[in-house]
Amino acid sequence: MIIFLLSIIIFILYIIKFLKNKSCCSNENIPPPGPFSLPFIGNLHQLAIDPHLAIQKLMVKYGNVMTVYFANIKTVVISDPHYLKEVFVNQSHKTSDRFLMNTAKLIGNEKDILFSNGQYWKNYRQILSQSFLKLKDHKGITEKISLESNKLADAFDWYATSGQVVDPSSLFKMFTLNVIMQLLYAHRSSYDLKEQHPIIVALKMVEESLAVGNVLDLFPILNIFLKKNKVKLMNNLQEVWSYSQESIKEHREKLSKNPEKIDDLLDLFISEINSSSNPEFYDDEGLYRVCSDLLLSGTETSSSTMSWLILFLINNPNFQDKVRTELLEATGGKKSIQLSEKSKTPFFNACIKEALRIRPVGALSLPRIASEDVTCGPYTIEKGSQILMNVYGLAMDPTVWEDPETFNPYRWLSSDISQSTYSFIPFGCGARVCVGSSLARDEIFLGVGNVLLNYIFESQNGKPINDKGHFGIALQTVDYNVKLTKI
Numbered sequence: 081m082i083i084f085l086l087s088i089i090i091f092i093l094y095i096i097k098f099l100k101n102k103s104c105c106s107n108e109n110i111p112p113p114g115p116f117s118l119p120f121i122g123n124l125h126q127l128a129i130d131p132h133l134a135i136q137k138l139m140v141k142y143g144n145v146m147t148v149y150f151a152n153i154k155t156v157v158i159s160d161p162h163y164l165k166e167v168f169v170n171q172s173h174k175t176s177d178r179f180l181m182n183t184a185k186l187i188g189n190e191k192d193i194l195f196s197n198g199q200y201w202k203n204y205r206q207i208l209s210q211s212f213l214k215l216k217d218h219k220g221i222t223e224k225i226s227l228e229s230n231k232l233a234d235a236f237d238w239y240a241t242s243g244q245v246v247d248p249s250s251l252f253k254m255f256t257l258n259v260i261m262q263l264l265y266a267h268r269s270s271y272d273l274k275e276q277h278p279i280i281v282a283l284k285m286v287e288e289s290l291a292v293g294n295v296l297d298l299f300p301i302l303n304i305f306l307k308k309n310k311v312k313l314m315n316n317l318q319e320v321w322s323y324s325q326e327s328i329k330e331h332r333e334k335l336s337k338n339p340e341k342i343d344d345l346l347d348l349f350i351s352e353i354n355s356s357s358n359p360e361f362y363d364d365e366g367l368y369r370v371c372s373d374l375l376l377s378g379t380e381t382s383s384s385t386m387s388w389l390i391l392f393l394i395n396n397p398n399f400q401d402k403v404r405t406e407l408l409e410a411t412g413g414k415k416s417i418q419l420s421e422k423s424k425t426p427f428f429n430a431c432i433k434e435a436l437r438i439r440p441v442g443a444l445s446l447p448r449i450a451s452e453d454v455t456c457g458p459y460t461i462e463k464g465s466q467i468l469m470n471v472y473g474l475a476m477d478p479t480v481w482e483d484p485e486t487f488n489p490y491r492w493l494s495s496d497i498s499q500s501t502y503s504f505i506p507f508g509c510g511a512r513v514c515v516g517s518s519l520a521r522d523e524i525f526l527g528v529g530n531v532l533l534n535y536i537f538e539s540q541n542g543k544p545i546n547d548k549g550h551f552g553i554a555l556q557t558v559d560y561n562v563k564l565t566k567i
């Protein structure tokens with residue numbers, strides 16, 4: 081009986097969905113084409129594992145602007161540089177808002193930067209962007225990042241001298257966490273993986289819950305069974321927020337006594353607020369949520385890119401040798417590189433760009449929503465749809481990139497590189513482009529530069545490492561171990 085009733089319900093839903101799809105569009109209101117979607121799951125059966133690769137396959141049939149359904153969420157995926165510009169730049173007023181799922185609302189409460197919209201987002205984004213601009217010119221703060229990259233190189237030393245293999249990703253993650261922790265709390269943690277700072281432990285738990293969170297966002301009914309996950313997420317977020325609140329209080333007190341004493345990003349942020357026309361708008365809730373945003377958005381992204389870069393340099397030992405020779409020439413033989421020496425390392429800079437192209441960790445960027453109907457070439461993206469930028473697909477387009485699946489840094493050095501800006505968007509594009517891109521590039525340059533100056537990296541078994549990776553909270557490498565030889 082139950083099966084019979086369920087079949088009837090599914091059949092009715094199927095008909096409703098079919099009729100809705102048919103009736104939604106007049107001639108001038110054509111939605112982008114896409115595969116047929118099933119009731120409840122939409123196209124999840126086609127997209128659930130490695131969605132960036134699944135979308136590549138579907139694109140062959142449906143083209144560069146395509147409609148798919150993540151469960152019942154209507155989603156348009158854009159893989160064409162001209163349409164990206166049309167949608168995210170020319171119609172930015174209709175496409176700057178984030179598509180907010182339940183987990184995003186829990187994290188941001190619509191009072192942060194990653195997951196807020198409207199005037200609230202605009203005000204906080206402006207202050208944060210100004211703070212990042214000033215950070216770049218603040219010698220004392222950039223010096224801290226430089227010193228942290230020397231500590232990262234030291235952290236590999238034990239493995240090199242003892243001959244033990246190590247997973248470099250775990251140390252890269254500690255490095256990017258330490259950078260953000262110093263920018264926000266003036267604290268750092270040991271690289272000893274057994275003695276981790278409580279914030280790092282809490283953040284790891286948050287990331288674990290987020291991986292499960294995706295399923296809950298698509299099927300809220302599962303909340304009944306996975307209540308524990310929500311409680312775990314909230315407890316760990318609370319730990320990060322409380323820690324941030326303490327730090328905000330200390331920073332405010334220090335700046336009220338000495339407004340000129342700027343030691344980190346949080347100081348810059350608070351002093352920008354103090355000198356803004358409406359400082360009372362920026363309450364402590366907004367501030368502590370921005371702190372957790374920076375930990376969430378600015379650590380796994382940069383460290384995964386560093387892991388990809390090292391992986392491709394292991395698989396291409398000639399490139400690794402060439403980078404090291406260039407770095408040693410730039411530093412005059414010293415084992416530590418400075419940001420001021422960036423202009424002397426064009427080949428290494430090209431390798432960083434190539435890693436960001438070939439394995440963009442934000443392979444589908446962060447979702448936006450069409451707040452009104454949006455024109456996209458001959459199609460209309462219906463108000464309320466989720467919109468994704470196909471960052472990975474753009475980087476794999478053979479009409480733009482010669483042999484796109486090959487790690488080839490030379491493509492960035494050739495004088496006839498002529499692809500559109502919107503074909504290479506690892507940091508997204510338009511009004512919500514990544515605010516931390518410059519910091520990320522500096523971290524990758526210093527962190528990977530310094531370890532390459534000190535060690536030769538090889539795979540554990542001497543064979544090339546799997547370079548396909550997997551889609552977790554970001555496009556990540558598979559776990560891999562390296563053998564190190566000290567130089």
Ligand code: HEM
Nearest residue numbers: 194377378381382442445446507508509512513514516520
């Ligand atoms: C290689 C490293 C990184 C990559 C690939 C990356 C990528 C991205 C992407 C694709 C977006 C969405 C952009 C859009 O919607 O158009 C984004 C947003 C953002 N990123 Fe990054 N990111 C990186 C590092 C960082 C760092 C180091 C920070 C800060 C410490 C950061 C902070 C943010 C923030 C706050 C946003 C939200 C901006 C907004 O909604 O207005 N990211 N990032």
